[in-house]
Amino acid sequence: MEQLTNAQNTLLQAIERLKRAMGMSPTVQELAVELGVKAPSVFEGLKRLEDKGYIRRQARKARSIEILHAQTPDKTNLMAVPVLGMVAAGQPILALENQIGQVMVPDNVLRGKCFALKVQGDSMIDADIFEGDYVVVRQQPIAENSDIVVAMVGEEATVKRLSIEGEHIELRPENQKLKPIIIGQQDELKIIGKVLHVCSGVDTEALLDEPPRRITT
Amino acid sequence: MEQLTNAQNTLLQAIERLKRAMGMSPTVQELAVELGVKAPSVFEGLKRLEDKGYIRRQARKARSIEILHAQTPDKTNLMAVPVLGMVAAGQPILALENQIGQVMVPDNVLRGKCFALKVQGDSMIDADIFEGDYVVVRQQPIAENSDIVVAMVGEEATVKRLSIEGEHIELRPENQKLKPIIIGQQDELKIIGKVLHVCSGVDTEALLDEPPRRITT
DNA sequence: TTAAAAACCTAACTTATATTAGGTTATTAG
DNA sequence: CTAATAACCTAATATAAGTTAGGTTTTTAA
Numbered sequence: 001m002e003q004l005t006n007a008q009n010t011l012l013q014a015i016e017r018l019k020r021a022m023g024m025s026p027t028v029q030e031l032a033v034e035l036g037v038k039a040p041s042v043f044e045g046l047k048r049l050e051d052k053g054y055i056r057r058q059a060r061k062a063r064s065i066e067i068l069h070a071q072t073p074d075k076t077n078l079m080a081v082p083v084l085g086m087v088a089a090g091q092p093i094l095a096l097e098n099q100i101g102q103v104m105v106p107d108n109v110l111r112g113k114c115f116a117l118k119v120q121g122d123s124m125i126d127a128d129i130f131e132g133d134y135v136v137v138r139q140q141p142i143a144e145n146s147d148i149v150v151a152m153v154g155e156e157a158t159v160k161r162l163s164i165e166g167e168h169i170e171l172r173p174e175n176q177k178l179k180p181i182i183i184g185q186q187d188e189l190k191i192i193g194k195v196l197h198v199c200s201g202v203d204t205e206a207l208l209d210e211p212p213r214r215i216t217t
Numbered sequence: 218m219e220q221l222t223n224a225q226n227t228l229l230q231a232i233e234r235l236k237r238a239m240g241m242s243p244t245v246q247e248l249a250v251e252l253g254v255k256a257p258s259v260f261e262g263l264k265r266l267e268d269k270g271y272i273r274r275q276a277r278k279a280r281s282i283e284i285l286h287a288q289t290p291d292k293t294n295l296m297a298v299p300v301l302g303m304v305a306a307g308q309p310i311l312a313l314e315n316q317i318g319q320v321m322v323p324d325n326v327l328r329g330k331c332f333a334l335k336v337q338g339d340s341m342i343d344a345d346i347f348e349g350d351y352v353v354v355r356q357q358p359i360a361e362n363s364d365i366v367v368a369m370v371g372e373e374a375t376v377k378r379l380s381i382e383g384e385h386i387e388l389r390p391e392n393q394k395l396k397p398i399i400i401g402q403q404d405e406l407k408i409i410g411k412v413l414h415v416c417s418g419v420d421t422e423a424l425l426d427e428p429p430r431r432i433t434t
Numbered sequence: 435t436t437a438a439a440a441a442c443c444t445a446a447c448t449t450a451t452a453t454t455a456g457g458t459t460a461t462t463a464g
Numbered sequence: 465c466t467a468a469t470a471a472c473c474t475a476a477t478a479t480a481a482g483t484t485a486g487g488t489t490t491t492t493a494a
Contacts, residue, residue: 001361041472062279072344075415104321127289144218198292258442279481
């Protein structure tokens with residue numbers, strides 16, 4: 001990979017900085033302001049960075065800079081969340097209570113009192129929630145229309161998308177093949193909480209077959 | 218939070234879908250194509266979504282839609298990476314070998330053979346690497362200019378930014394207060410690997426003070 | 435059933451963003 | 465020292481993206 005000049009280095013770092021700060025790729029002009037130069041200079045610099053393979057972009061598209069070789073690695077902040085049991089995503093099976101483990105969750109998704117449940121069944125696969133995944137749930141007694149919730153229907157816990165249309169309440173699976181659970185006036189529905197995040201089953205096998213070699217450069 | 222109409226719901230879902238697929242917020246026109254309608258219709262829909270508090274945007278800015286209430290939660294895929302020891306980010310202190318634990322890392326950052334090291338010292342704080350953090354390292358004997366690397370200088374392991382200018386090699390701290398380590402011709406420098414990611418120290422205290430209440434809705 | 439709101443359209447228009455042209459001034463490598 | 469490249473500029477231009485105006489049709493709620 002080809003060397004970067006000073007100015008190119010500064011530019012690449014500015015892209016990373018702004019991207020982090022704004023949560024989106026900066027525009028050419030935003031970079032120009034940040035660096036105290038004019039837009040065409042930035043544009044030229046971007047072409048060089050692209051030639052050298054550090055970034056990729058889509059011609060004429062706004063905010064389309066993709067960083068291929070970040071100068072500074074990203075950071076993840078994980079928090080442990082207790083796993084309180086299983087929850088059926090297909091046929092409702094089991095209930096909650098008693099901690100059976102922990103999952104790690106990026107801390108920025110957590111809000112309020114959270115816990116996790118291991119998913120059984122395949123009724124939410126279109127929402128990318130699969131058997132063995134963990135749903136991170138914010139404990140709350142009320143939910144809104146179209147929230148994905150964990151709810152008790154009678155004695156069984158389930159994950160579904162909540163649909164409230166006036167008086168008519170349904171728990172809808174996210175799976176073409178399955179039918180909604182319609183909640184009648186006399187059915188007992190308890191909202192346990194709202195699903196904030198999904199963690200896929202953890203693969204604990206070591207990535208490292210051999211110990212790190214030490215080779216002089 | 219106010220109810221969404223059908224069309225608004227479809228729009229919000231399309232925003233989420235495109236955002237995931239493209240890695241950036243879609244434009245009004247891209248949404249129009251996706252939904253098979255014209256741009257002004259989308260624009261109108263966006264205003265409604267904003268009024269109802271589901272999204273936020275910056276007037277006239279391209280790709281500035283921020284989702285405040287996602288319809289479908291994000292997913293994290295974590296993998297366990299073995300922690301092989303400590304590494305000084307200030308004064309080089311200790312070496313590697315022998316697994317002392319594991320850290321969880323989002324799987325998309327991993328490439329090749331990876332392991333983790335716990336960081337000591339504060340020489341890389343400007344790169345957001347703090348004492349107690351874990352650096353995720355890709356094992357490789359060669360690195361490029363401006364990579365953040367783990368390297369052995371004599372018998373000590375350290376994390377620094379590698380600077381190669383022709384024959385002149387330096388290990389530069391990312392901390393205004395500290396000086397670079399200059400590598401002479403006879404100094405022994407072994408590159409252990411490149412830092413791909415940083416994980417902050419894990420907070421294991423439970424988030425849940427009380428067990429989930431069950432309150433009927 | 436009827437009025438209001440939502441959802442859509444076409445046709446501009448404005449602003450933002452990317453890009454080109456053509457030049458000057460540093461910097462770098464031989 | 466000199467030629468080449470990089471880094472910058474001003475001035476325009478082209479295209480993308482967002483927005484407005486004014487209308488029709490569909491849906492929703494009273």
